[in-house]
Amino acid sequence: MTVERRHRRKAFDCGEPTVNDWLRTRAVQNQDKHLSTTRVLLTGNDDIAGFYTLATGQVDFGDLPPELSRGMPRRALPVAILAWLGVDQRFHGQRLGDRLLAQSLRDCHTAGETFAFVAVFLDCLNDQAKRFYQRWDFQELPGNPYRLFLSFQMLNTLMKK
Numbered sequence: 001m002t003v004e005r006r007h008r009r010k011a012f013d014c015g016e017p018t019v020n021d022w023l024r025t026r027a028v029q030n031q032d033k034h035l036s037t038t039r040v041l042l043t044g045n046d047d048i049a050g051f052y053t054l055a056t057g058q059v060d061f062g063d064l065p066p067e068l069s070r071g072m073p074r075r076a077l078p079v080a081i082l083a084w085l086g087v088d089q090r091f092h093g094q095r096l097g098d099r100l101l102a103q104s105l106r107d108c109h110t111a112g113e114t115f116a117f118v119a120v121f122l123d124c125l126n127d128q129a130k131r132f133y134q135r136w137d138f139q140e141l142p143g144n145p146y147r148l149f150l151s152f153q154m155l156n157t158l159m160k161k
């Protein structure tokens with residue numbers, strides 16, 4: 001379900017202050033403005049076990065890797081953005097991160113059948129987060145080691161597995 005004001009956002013702690021701050025202070029507000037959508041996994045009451053945030057964006061043709069830019073028009077191109085993802089520390093290591101990532105990619109794939117985009121992009125906070133995403137075929141953007149992408153074609157392939 002999408003995040004709501006009644007959810008206990010202040011109690012959420014994934015161990016990364018910037019991710020906590022996003023959920024606690026900006027996720028609902030940005031959703032109200034239709035800038036992003038945050039989906040939460042609840043523990044039973046209104047406690048949040050994990051969440052992810054999706055948004056849309058654009059990437060300049062010149063910033064795309066050759067495998068994405070080939071044959072594309074030389075302008076800003078639409079992308080999906082996996083903006084945030086976190087699991088409360090109480091639930092780390094129970095595969096919730098994988099489940100949330102899988103669901104976020106399913107959401108992107110479904111949306112991409114109506115609102116086309118060329119790839120899913122995300123920015124990693126650190127090397128650990130980067131390893132987490134690279135297990136799912138996300139690739140590094142040349143020249144920007146903490147920005148990862150998954151082409152829509154790769155997403156299609158993943159969804160068929």
Ligand SMILES: CC(C)(COP(=O)(O)OP(=O)(O)OC[C@H]1O[C@@H](n2cnc3c(N)ncnc32)[C@H](O)[C@@H]1OP(=O)(O)O)[C@@H](O)C(=O)NCCC(=O)NCCS
Pocket residue numbers: 014015016019083084085086087088091092093094095096097098099124125127128129131132
């Ligand atoms: C990254 C995070 C979402 C993983 O959640 P989790 O529920 O603990 O992960 P899972 O139990 O689903 O683990 C799935 C796999 O990822 C690996 N993994 C989990 N956390 C990892 C991390 N921080 N670094 C590298 N690998 C990690 C696990 O070892 C497991 O791999 P395996 O299949 O080889 O055993 C969680 O640690 C978190 O919330 N971290 C803080 C916020 C953050 O960094 N978010 C991402 C950037 S926005």
